[in-house]
Amino acid sequence: MIRYTEKIRERARELLGQGKVDVFIGYKKGTVPLMNQPVMIKRAEDVDQLLWDSNCCLNLANYLTKRTEKIGIVANGCNSRNIVIHILENQIKRDQLYILGIPCEGTIDHRAVLRAADNQELLGYSEDGKEFTIRGAGFEKTLKKEEFLRTNCKTCQHRNPVIYDELLGDPVPENTEVDPFSDVKGLETQPPEKKWSFFQNLISKCIRCYACRNACPLCYCPTCFVDESKPQWVGKSIDPIDTMTFHILRAYHCAGRCTDCGACERVCPVAIPMRQFTKKLNKDAKELFDWEAGLTLETRPLFDFYKTSDYNEFIY
Amino acid sequence: MNEWSPKITAFLCNWCTYGAADLAGVSRLQYPPNFRVIRVPCSGRVSPKFILAAFRQGADGVWVSGCHPGDCHYLEGNFYARRKFALLKGLLEHIGIEPGRLHFSWISSAEATKFVEVATKVANAVGALGPAKYLIKQRAEVA
Ligand code: SF4
Ligand code: SF4
Numbered sequence: 152m153i154r155y156t157e158k159i160r161e162r163a164r165e166l167l168g169q170g171k172v173d174v175f176i177g178y179k180k181g182t183v184p185l186m187n188q189p190v191m192i193k194r195a196e197d198v199d200q201l202l203w204d205s206n207c208c209l210n211l212a213n214y215l216t217k218r219t220e221k222i223g224i225v226a227n228g229c230n231s232r233n234i235v236i237h238i239l240e241n242q243i244k245r246d247q248l249y250i251l252g253i254p255c256e257g258t259i260d261h262r263a264v265l266r267a268a269d270n271q272e273l274l275g276y277s278e279d280g281k282e283f284t285i286r287g288a289g290f291e292k293t294l295k296k297e298e299f300l301r302t303n304c305k306t307c308q309h310r311n312p313v314i315y316d317e318l319l320g321d322p323v324p325e326n327t328e329v330d331p332f333s334d335v336k337g338l339e340t341q342p343p344e345k346k347w348s349f350f351q352n353l354i355s356k357c358i359r360c361y362a363c364r365n366a367c368p369l370c371y372c373p374t375c376f377v378d379e380s381k382p383q384w385v386g387k388s389i390d391p392i393d394t395m396t397f398h399i400l401r402a403y404h405c406a407g408r409c410t411d412c413g414a415c416e417r418v419c420p421v422a423i424p425m426r427q428f429t430k431k432l433n434k435d436a437k438e439l440f441d442w443e444a445g446l447t448l449e450t451r452p453l454f455d456f457y458k459t460s461d462y463n464e465f466i467y
Numbered sequence: 468m469n470e471w472s473p474k475i476t477a478f479l480c481n482w483c484t485y486g487a488a489d490l491a492g493v494s495r496l497q498y499p500p501n502f503r504v505i506r507v508p509c510s511g512r513v514s515p516k517f518i519l520a521a522f523r524q525g526a527d528g529v530w531v532s533g534c535h536p537g538d539c540h541y542l543e544g545n546f547y548a549r550r551k552f553a554l555l556k557g558l559l560e561h562i563g564i565e566p567g568r569l570h571f572s573w574i575s576s577a578e579a580t581k582f583v584e585v586a587t588k589v590a591n592a593v594g595a596l597g598p599a600k601y602l603i604k605q606r607a608e609v610a
Contacts, residue, residue: 339561347563347601376516384516392604396519400563403515406554428558435557440550457546459536462553467572467585 155173158319159225162251167195172223172249176211184276185261190213195219196217204278205259205296210414214367215243222248227255229412233368239452242371244456252315254323257304262422266290266301303413306331313446330406332362332434357394357419363415363425364401369408402428407436408444409452441458473593475528476521477502478513479508482540484532486576491583498583499590528568528593530559533572545606563601567592
């Protein structure tokens with residue numbers, strides 16, 4: 152994946168230098184290993200901050216909302232789908248964007264890596280093809296990337312960008328063997344009380360920091376339902392029912408829009424796998440409406456059109 | 468001791484099911500008394516937030532009813548609603564709300580007998596599940 156870094160810098164330098172874009176959005180190294188940060192580059196001389204490796208986990212579409220300048224941006228599979236959604240939802244215009252597409256080989260789960268390092272502090276990270284190496288005080292470990300992929304990357308069905316102006320490498324083979332919804336299907340067979348306790352347990356540590364909402368490119372409403380007060384849809388406490396209401400509605404607002412990019416899970420300070428909510432919606436959207444979010448600019452979003460023959464079996 | 472009987476929030480479209488309830492009334496048709504009816508201009512007006520709010524405030528069941536597909540007063544409100552409800556029902560049942568708490572129907576203003584049938588079916592289904600267990604927001608006692 153490192154191989155993209157040079158190309159991104161080179162193209163960003165040209166695009167900024169020629170005035171084709173006013174700002175370039177990509178990733179830079181974070182202050183601690185495994186934590187790459189989004190960065191906005193405005194001057195050609197700063198492009199050497201840009202990089203691409205297996206820790207580019209936040210969703211850059213989040214930084215496009217309502218911007219007015221010309222923007223260069225890197226986009227792998229899931230990020231490109233969120234860009235499509237942003238364009239469809241009028242958050243940005245296609246002709247404002249210059250997209251450098253990245254065929255993606257997956258990103259790694261920093262929590263799993265930290266566990267493999269017995270939660271010792273990491274001081275260095277480097278990667279080489281299918282392996283990566285972590286370093287700390289008095290230890291060094293080389294691990295296989297394949298074994299540390301984030302769960303959404305393991306089951307990703309759209310690793311190649313769906314929209315781009317140029318592709319920085321050859322397309323990678325898509326992963327058609329795996330079932331992205333096996334976990335959801337497993338839970339679907341459980342009785343209601345098991346499901347309820349599963350989800351209660353899942354969110355029990357939530358501190359309602361809203362990082363999951365803020366990291367998601369879909370959540371751009373000027374006033375979020377959590378901040379509405381007349382009526383107040385959800386209390387502000389960490390009462391379990393309020394927290395559950397928050398998670399149901401946060402997920403539901405992503406229905407037909409979520410790309411399973413995993414940014415929400417990535418940023419959660421208490422490691423809540425809240426994709427279990429959105430994945431159910433993604434599964435139903437696929438099964439009932441043959442819908443996957445953000446694949447094309449040609450169709451309106453799921454809830455913005457209908458067919459007279461839509462699924463009707465649940466209605467008397 | 469009063470015997471428990473379910474409280475069901477019913478969101479009924481002004482242009483059809485609400486009229487059907489009216490017609491059932493003037494035709495002296497009997498239907499279960501468990502509903503707290505909220506009149507809405509269209510089933511498309513029913514936000515998932517309304518449904519959650521009803522459950523949070525202690526409704527044992529929720530029933531949303533609008534015009535038959537093709538008969539919407541606003542032409543297509545119920546078509547949009549149908550997509551939203553399909554995914555909402557799936558999500559709520561996935562997190563543990565029992566199937567049988569949340570109901571949807573299409574009933575025209577002439578269908579008083581269908582109104583009675585569906586109302587009975589909804590009341591029986593919710594009644595069989597007993598009082599709502601999940602998603603009720605406990606409110607602080609105010610002295
Ligand atoms: S809900 Fe999570 S996985 Fe879905 S698009 Fe938003 S950040 Fe990505
Ligand atoms: S990021 Fe985690 S702790 Fe914060 S609101 Fe979301 S689920 Fe809760």
